[in-house]
Amino acid sequence: MKFFEAVPDELFSPLASPNRALYADALDVLYTAYREKLKLPEDMLYSMLRSRLEQQLAEATFEGEDIDEDELRDISGRARFLIRKLGSKGWFEKERGTDFREYITVPGCSSRLLELFHALREDTPARGYSYVFGTYSTLKVAHESDSVYDKMAAVYGAYDNTRALINLLQMVYHNVKHYFQMQIDMHNVGEVLASHFDDFGQKVMEAYIRPLKIKDSVPKYRVPIQNVLTDWAENDDLLIAMANAALADRRGDTPENCRADLLRKIYWIQECYDNLERDYLDEIDAQVRRYTRAATQKIENLTNRDQNIRGNLHTVLTALSRNRRAADLVDTIQPVFRLCEQTYLSESSLWYRKRPGKRTKAAPVLVQETEADTAAAAKAAALLRSEYGRGAIAAYVQGWLGESDVCRSEDIPLKNDKDYVMSLLAVLTGGDRSADFTVQELDGERRENGYAIPELQISRKENNE
Structure with missing residues (x-):
């Protein structure tokens, strides 16, 4: 259905006229009148408009x-004229009662619009909402009940509550963004403080954010809600019975469509509660933190820019607090401000932490080798070449192999340090092309006499046999 098929074409024309403020007030009087009386006589509306x-x-x-x-x-x-004007544009209709008096009737579209206009004029936050707790309590009561109709209605009620909760969270997120724009137009510290503590604090924090953290907490009721919905979704007999109840309640045209609609709503609610904290609550918290930080910076900037005595005093005290030994600054301002230094004793008052000095680059120290050092190094190199050289390693491996082409770790004796060192050197040199053998490491290890080596398989190279 198109929009102007649901509402009259000229319904909003009074609100676009030069007297739109008068017509808006008249519509608010109409809202008050029809909310007070079930049957609203025209003369009663006329008297209320006049007064x-x-x-x-x-x-x-x-x-x-x-x-x-x-x-x-x-x-x-x-x-x-106001009554005639609003009636001709479709805001209300007239009907004659049995007592021959004219009565005012308000159509559905006008009733919703009047409700919205009145809420905007009042600008009152939605205190006392409990969408999450309402979902939990509805599902819990229905789960403990034997009525299939109660379970079916609970699914639709939980869906409506979850949809309303998401709409509320979206409104809160964008409402916080609105306060950022309000701060741009503020040039006084008092205005920023009043906006933050009175408007933002009462209309956003106390009305919406605080209940989401305490009374209507998503983390508190998320798991019980999902458990009930999971039990229902996995019970085919219950789903069929709920679908038949939905069909009898005219929520679908066939049992299959009703069953599919119930499953869609159940899965949608579960997915929403899985993502509510990440996609909505965390984003709102981050937005609130950004706004609070911006408000603090705005107050600080406005205070520091203030050129009166308070602003100058703030600048001086800030400079003094950042420099413990600002003797020159104190002497400069002493003729203007009679300042007295105030000190106190604490656990660190009798000592100062020693600060390390800056290291400087010194001249390099030359290390001169003596003849004894050179002789010792030559002796050590000769020892390595004689006892642990490649020839010695090949001779050790040949002793392990003997007449066979393959030996394993259990064939290697580990009686002393030299045997252990030779086994390690054999592993290191086994990969060289010049070696007469190859070494393959296996899983596990072998222990003997306190020495441990991995499981090895040493094979003689074919071209050297």
Whole structure:
């Protein structure tokens, strides 16, 4: 259905006219009147318009309006014109009762719009909401009940509550963003403080953020809600019974469509509660932190920019607090401000932490080798070449192999340090091309006499056999 198929074409034309403020007040009077009385007589609406809008009616010019001269002459005629104008544009209809009096009836679209307009005028936060707890309690009661209809209705109720919760979270997120824009237009510290503590604190933090953390907490009720929905989704007999109950309640045209619709809503609710903290609550918390940080910086900037005595004193005290020995600064401002230094004793008052000095680059120290050092190094190199050289390693491996082409770790004796060192050197040299053998490491290890080596397989190379 298109929009102007649901509402009259000229429904909003009074709100676009030069007298839109008067018409908006008249619509609010209409809202108050029809909310007070089930059957609203026209003369009662006429009396309420005259008494509540007397000043506005007297000051209105009605230029370009199709008002008669008789109606324009006094306040009573202008009030009758308002009723005629709003009725002709579709805001309400008239019907004659059994007592021959004219009664006002408000259509559904007008009723919703009047409710919205009144809420915008009041600007009151939605305190006392409990979408998460309402979902949990509805599902819990239905789960403990034997009525299939209660379970079916609980699924639809949980879906509506979850949808309303998401709409609320989206509104809160964008509402916090609105306060960022409000700060840009503020140039006074008092305005920023009033906006932060009065408007933001009461209309956002106390009304929405705090209940989401305490009373209507998603982490508190998420798991019980998902457990109930999972039990219902896995019970085919219960789903069929719930689908038949939904069909009887005209929520679908076939049992199959009703069953599919129930499953879609169950899975959607579960997915929403899986992602609510990450996609909504964490984003709102980050947005609130950004706003609070921006408000703090705004207050600090406005305070520091203030050129009166308070701002200058703030600048001086800040400079003194950052420099413990600001003797020159104190001497400079002493003729203007009579400042006295105040100190106190603490656990660190009797000592100062020693700061390490800056290291400087010194001249390099030359190490001169003596003849004894050179002789010792030559002797050590000769020892390595004689006892642990490649020839010695090959001779050790040949002793392990003997007449066979392959030996394993159990064939290697580990009686002393030299045997252990030779086994390690054999592993290191086994990969060289010049070696007469190859070494392959296996899983596990072998222990003997306190020495441990990996499981090895030593093979003689074929081209050297």
